[in-house]
Amino acid sequence: MAPICNLSRTILKLSTILLTTALVITPALADLCTVQDAHVLFAASREWLDQQSLKTPFDAAAPDFSKGVALSPTFSTTAAGVVLRSNGRPVGQAWVKQNANSSMCLATALLKALQQASNDRVLGALPASLRANATQELALEIELVGDTRPFTGDRIDTLAARIDNAREAMAIRAGDQWAFSLPSLQQSQNQTRLPWYTMVVxxxxxGVDAGADKKFQLPEGVVIYHAETRRMAQIAAKSPVFEVSRGMLTVPLSDITTHALEDMSIAIAAHLESRIRNPEGLSQEAINTLNALGPAGEYQPTLGMFTQQMCSPLEQGMSAFAMAKFSELHFLQKNKIAAREFAIFTLNSLQHVVGDEENPLDHPAAAAACVLACQSLDHSDATWANPETADWQKKLWxxxxxxxxxQNYADVQTWALCAAAMAQDSPNEVSKALNTVWQIRPVEKLLSASPWLLLAEQRVGKASDHEKAKEAWNLLQIVILQHQLTQKFNPDLAADLVGGWPITANGVTGATADSSRPALALALAMNPELFGIPNANGVTMESLKLALRFLKQLQVDQAACYAFRDPFKSLGGIRVAPWDSSQPLGTNATTLLAILEARALFALDSESKQN
Structure with missing residues (x-):
């Protein structure tokens, strides 16, 4: 599938995030195989795979799961998918629909995937001795599909919006012809961003060209289905099997502790540091160009490559701010130094615009993020900037x-970032302007800007009594808490979405890394130094913990790396959504800011309990 630019993926976008009231619902499991049966079939599949050989010509036979495989009497599956990986790279993948009076579809899918692997060029280049036993080194993922349930309706785009993306299989039937799309196969290529496009394919x-007239109309008699699936995977061929949902393990709320937030911060910082490209072996001219480009943009773990070699000055500026903020806080000295070096490197790169790069001086929001980063660096060492950088800072200002x-309040988010950047040096002026902005109604107009408005309010300190801010925040908090996804109000909500906030983008409704912004707003507002609101055991603290749970869900851990080609580059980074493993620079920056603010809050809470 051709990559399509998705504007909503950039969490630092300047347009308003709409916290939609749509509920993201996962239907109760319908005739889905048990976890025990899935384990049994995985073990049998693994045993068969280990016994095969990639010799030429390929002459393997499908396994016979009717013998020696003890399944429950109620076991059934509608279709099955298989992905074989070599060091995280898919080398064979297939899906097969179960037909009456035929062998189990999983067996056929295994054979098809292995046959595809036998044609892989990298595996084919192995010496004969290694190639013969290569199947014993292939990691395995299987997916078993439950009963298909038909959608009512005949428009592909509207039906696609009802899919629980990357958790449900999609199927289409025209007469006796079927086609399936399984999450495991889609996620192996990160092709889950546009379910409607998948349906068109x-x-x-x-034999139906539903997208030809761009009306996405299905002919009469053509039916779209959806189905729950059970996915089992392993990190490596000799590793144990575990169940995944959307390619991840589900993070429990109990994991959210002060120590966990510290680990999350360090991991995101390390991930950001990996965005600085290695100049070894390059000419000085090439090194200068790379340094001017700054940290690499979006990383795509399933492809093992950066799909965005450069990114917006806003994302770069915000990443510099987040890392400069990190360097001010209580972490190990080596971590603080590394974060500080990243921030300085990024700010230096932004001074030199090359190629198609945009100049931060042409974008007020980017300039504001750079000012915030410079101010944070100044707090620990005001001599870090050389004369050229000092002159650049004047231009930013x-x-x-x-x-x-x-006072362009139509774009209140950009204005709020500028206010936050100016608050330290012009607190009285900023405080007066903030009092005007906080009175904008309806209060939803302030929603996307709320983190930066609160940051500005925090930074003006005693220059404000914060009363107007507190009045507006009390209203904003109601909106934020009402729209947060929880199982309390929606028991059927998918567990991995709990704590996020739903937005709709490209026809997909679900929680994404944009949830880092309301999380940051909650953490800023709960700091007792701002509004004097107690931070312990309240409804707001519970909401923040749920939000942090969701952000941790998005952080790539060792288990999620089973599907990624280069674990080092993806580990610790924040994916843009549960169904989309892309890791934009800006996504990681705002998430790091939210985690750092929450970590400070949790530390205050721990101190108050000890006292």
């Missing part, structure tokens, strides 16, 4: 100040 597989003075 599936329709073509059964001029850009920020000019936009602040315009």
């Amino acid at each position: 599936m329709a073509r597989e059964v 001029a850009t920020v100040s000019e936009h602040f003075q315009l």
